[in-house]
Amino acid sequence: ETGVTQSPTHLIKTRGQQVTLRCSSQSGHNTVSWYQQALGQGPQFIFQYYREEENGRGNFPPRFSGLQFPNYSSELNVNALELDDSALYLCASSPGPQGEGYGYTFGSGTRLTVV
Amino acid sequence: KQEVTQIPAALSVPEGENLVLNCSFTDSAIYNLQWFRQDPGKGLTSLLLIQSSQREQTSGRLNASLDKSSGRSTLYIAASQPGDSATYLCAVRGMDSNYQLIWGAGTKLIIKP
Numbered sequence: 001e002t003g004v005t006q007s008p009t010h011l012i013k014t015r016g017q018q019v020t021l022r023c024s025s026q027s028g029h030n031t032v033s034w035y036q037q038a039l040g041q042g043p044q045f046i047f048q049y050y051r052e053e054e055n056g057r058g059n060f061p062p063r064f065s066g067l068q069f070p071n072y073s074s075e076l077n078v079n080a081l082e083l084d085d086s087a088l089y090l091c092a093s094s095p096g097p098q099g100e101g102y103g104y105t106f107g108s109g110t111r112l113t114v115v
Numbered sequence: 116k117q118e119v120t121q122i123p124a125a126l127s128v129p130e131g132e133n134l135v136l137n138c139s140f141t142d143s144a145i146y147n148l149q150w151f152r153q154d155p156g157k158g159l160t161s162l163l164l165i166q167s168s169q170r171e172q173t174s175g176r177l178n179a180s181l182d183k184s185s186g187r188s189t190l191y192i193a194a195s196q197p198g199d200s201a202t203y204l205c206a207v208r209g210m211d212s213n214y215q216l217i218w219g220a221g222t223k224l225i226i227k228p
Contacts, residue, residue, distance in 0.1 A: 006158075033215070042119075042204055042218030043159075058215055090158060103149050104216065108158035 004107035006091050012113045013081050021076040021110045023091030031094040032074040033104065034066060036087045043090055049074055050097040078112075086114045117142045117209045121219035129227050130197055136190040136222045138205035143183045146208045150179050150190050153202045153221070162203075163190070195226045 005024045013019050025032050031050045035043035045058035049068035063079040072093070078085060088111050092104040118141045128134055138148070147166045151159040163172045163179040165188065171180040178191040188205060202223045206216040 035216075040220070042206075042220045043216070044218075045215030048215070056215060088156075088158075092159075103147065103161055103164035105161060106151070106159035111156065 004091055004093050004105050006089075006107035006110050008110060009108065010111045010113075012115060015081055015083060015114055017081050018077065018079045019081060019112065021078075021089050021091075021112070023074045023076070023093075023107060025072045025074065025091075025093035026105050029093035029095050029105070030072050031097050031102075032068055032072065033092045033094070034074070034076045035090040035092065036060075036085075037090060037109075038087045046076065048097070055097060081114045083114050086112060088112075117145075117207060117217045119205060119207055119217050119219040121203075121205060121222050123222060124220065125223040125225075127225040127227060128195060130195060132195050133191070133193050134195055134224075136192070136203050136224070138188040138190070138219055140186045140188075140207050140217070142209060142211075143186055144210040145183065146210060148179075148181055148188050148205060148207045149216070150177075150188075151204045151206065153204060155202075159204070192224075197226045197228050200224055200226045 007022045033048040034046040037043040048056040052068045065077045068074045088109045090109045092106045094102045094104050096102050120139045149164045150162040165172050165181040176193040181188045202221040204221040206218045
């Protein structure tokens with residue numbers, strides 16, 4: 001059973017550019033969530049996908065968007081990058097959506113630096 | 116609005132000691148609480164998941180308790196080792212939290228050899 005894998009592990013982008021981060025969920029998991037973690041802080045929820053549909057979103061602007069594919073892998077896209085977008089981006093998968101009591105399995109994250 | 120607090124923010128103890136990390140939350144309407152470990156610059160490793168109907172969970176030297184009515188959880192680490200050094204985060208999955216986990220800021224733990 002494979003865990004959650006994220007790519008790339010590190011990325012440097014210039015302000016104003018666009019970036020796509022990728023995540024492969026754990027086998028058997030149909031729910032994927034994305035989190036942003038700034039240095040020294042707890043993660044902040046960006047959004048969640050369940051069976052290819054977004055079913056929850058945190059307080060992030062529309063330039064943060066995502067996709068979930070039929071194999072339950074996922075992408076996080078960020079447009080018009082700002083310096084404050086520099087953070088560790090974490091992907092997590094779960095066997096089911098909210099309300100079913102499942103825990104989350106996290107990937108190792110993508111460290112994004114915006115210069 | 117659910118808020119999660121972890122105290123202390125940092126803790127340094129000698130190897131071999133037993134220790135307790137604390138997590139408190141303001142809204143008792145939760146599905147579960149999960150403890151994670153994070154090594155510097157790395158992702159999150161799940162340690163223990165406690166459902167709202169449970170009082171505690173154990174895994175090896177780790178024991179996590181949950182008192183939903185008082186909004187508290189503790190992570191007990193027995194016989195600490197230098198390899199336990201990491202940041203420990205707790206997260207609650209609330210019933211009205213838009214599917215998200217609500218996180219504490221973590222406790223940075225250093226075990227001195």
